[in-house]
Amino acid sequence: MTLDEMKAVNPRTVDRRTLVEHSSIHVEKNASQKERCRQFVEQIGNPYCYLDGKTVVRISFANTGRTFADCVRSYLMGI
Numbered sequence: 008m009t010l011d012e013m014k015a016v017n018p019r020t021v022d023r024r025t026l027v028e029h030s031s032i033h034v035e036k037n038a039s040q041k042e043r044c045r046q047f048v049e050q051i052g053n054p055y056c057y058l059d060g061k062t063v064v065r066i067s068f069a070n071t072g073r074t075f076a077d078c079v080r081s082y083l084m085g086i
Contacts, residue, residue, distance in 0.1 A: 008053065010075075016056040018065040027051050028058045034083060043083045044076065054079065 027050065034046040051057055054075075056065045068078055 013053040013055045014067070016053060016065065018056055018063040021056060021063060023058065023063065026053070026056060026058045026063065028060075029064070030059075040080055040083070044079050047079060047083055 029051070032047060032050045034043045034050075036043075038046065048054055055067070056063065058064065068075065
């Protein structure tokens with residue numbers, strides 16, 4: 008699935024069985040920032056749409072000049 012296809016997933020109609028529960032994601036805290044980002048994206052599948060418990064979460068990013076990688080990096084720094 009391309010990034011554009013991932014962004015377009017409708018949280019109301021998505022097959023929940025295709026989504027990953029975010030609490031199941033484990034990244035190595037001592038790994039480099041690039042490696043943690045790779046681990047996260049590899050495990051989450053679609054970073055734009057995932058599960059938080061029984062809730063489908065769909066995220067989007069404002070057009071602020073920050074890249075997707077910047078946003079994921081910021082997220083990973085907080086876990």
